[in-house]
Amino acid sequence: DVKVTQSSRYLVKRTGEKVFLECVQDMDHENMFWYRQDPGLGLRLIYFSYDVKMKEKGDIPEGYSVSREKKERFSLILESASTNQTSMYLCASSFDPLEWGQMNTEAFFGQGTRLTVV
Amino acid sequence: AQSVSQHNHHVILSEAASLELGCNYSYGGTVNLFWYVQYPGQHLQLLLKYFSGDPLVKGIKGFEAEFIKSKFSFNLRKPSVQWSDTAEYFCAVSSGGYNKLIFGAGTRLAVHP
Numbered sequence: 519d520v521k522v523t524q525s526s527r528y529l530v531k532r533t534g535e536k537v538f539l540e541c542v543q544d545m546d547h548e549n550m551f552w553y554r555q556d557p558g559l560g561l562r563l564i565y566f567s568y569d570v571k572m573k574e575k576g577d578i579p580e581g582y583s584v585s586r587e588k589k590e591r592f593s594l595i596l597e598s599a600s601t602n603q604t605s606m607y608l609c610a611s612s613f614d615p616l617e618w619g620q621m622n623t624e625a626f627f628g629q630g631t632r633l634t635v636v
Numbered sequence: 637a638q639s640v641s642q643h644n645h646h647v648i649l650s651e652a653a654s655l656e657l658g659c660n661y662s663y664g665g666t667v668n669l670f671w672y673v674q675y676p677g678q679h680l681q682l683l684l685k686y687f688s689g690d691p692l693v694k695g696i697k698g699f700e701a702e703f704i705k706s707k708f709s710f711n712l713r714k715p716s717v718q719w720s721d722t723a724e725y726f727c728a729v730s731s732g733g734y735n736k737l738i739f740g741a742g743t744r745l746a747v748h749p
Contacts, residue, residue: 522679549735558645560726560739561680568734576736608680612735623668623735627680 521545522628524609530634537596539631541609548614550592551625552576552584555606564607567592568614599635607631638663642727642740649717649747657712657743659727669710670728670737671701680726686710697721722747 525540543550549568553561553576563576565584573584581603585593592611596603608630615623643658661667671683684695691703701712710727727740 551736553739558741560640560642560741561728561737562739563736566734566736574734610680610737615735623730624682624685625735625737627672629679 522609522611522626524607524628524631526631527629528632528634530636531596531599533600533635535596535599535635537599537633537635539594539596539607539609539633541592541594541611541628542590543592543609543611543626544590545611545613545626546589547611547626548589549612550586551610551612552582552592552594553608553610554578555608555630561608564594596633599633601635603633604635605633607633638729638731638738640727640729640738640740642725642743644743645741647743647745649745651719651747651749652716653747655712655714655717655721655745657725657727657745659710659712659740660708661710661727661729661738662708663729663731665731668730668735669701669703670730671695671699671710671712672726672728672739673723674726675723683712683725717745717747719747719749721745 522543551566552564567573567586583595609628610625612625639662641660669686686693728737
């Protein structure tokens with residue numbers, strides 16, 4: 519079974535704090551993603567990474583950064599947390615369709631981290 | 637930019653009723669289409685996916701979806717729902733490389749016994 523593990527299920531942080539959300543996958547996937555999930559908005563892509571040390575902005579990157587030092591680990595960083603970053607954060611991983619074919623592009627998701635910024 | 641529209645935000649059904657959830661996408665090129673489900677307290681998991689070939693796709697738990705290219709639609713169906721189908725359902729599309737998924741807003745389904 520593919521496992522995408524997020525380090526925390528629930529986090530409460532103060533405004534202005536630097537926050538790290540960690541994600542680890544065990545399937546040797548090339549691609550990793552960070553989404554945030556908000557009611558009525560679905561999932562929106564924050565950042566993704568297609569290789570170690572490689573990253574691309576998603577649709578809502580403002581206020582976030584990412585780090586991928588090892589293939590299995592992808593971190594989301596909130597440089598200075600704000601209340602509008604209170605949300606559910608989901609990490610996902612998948613094989614690279616260009617290398618493995620479109621049929622193997624299912625994205626696997628972690629359990630999510632519910633972050634509250636007070 | 638690509639977008640995905642799910643027409644129903646909340647659906648309430650009785651057990652054994654038929655289900656159809658609408659999904660339309662905006663991209664005109666080659667797309668891959670997905671339906672994901674999120675049961676209460678659980679992680680998002682894949683119901684079914686379409687890449688090419690037969691436009692009628694069968695997934696897990698009796699769900700199916702039909703890709704209609706001319707309508708840019710990928711509606712999800714189930715002939716007879718169960719209480720255990722209570723969940724939030726997300727339609728998603730990807731195109732090009734990297735497998736970036738663009739999600740719809742989701743549909744919350746509540747099935748009453």
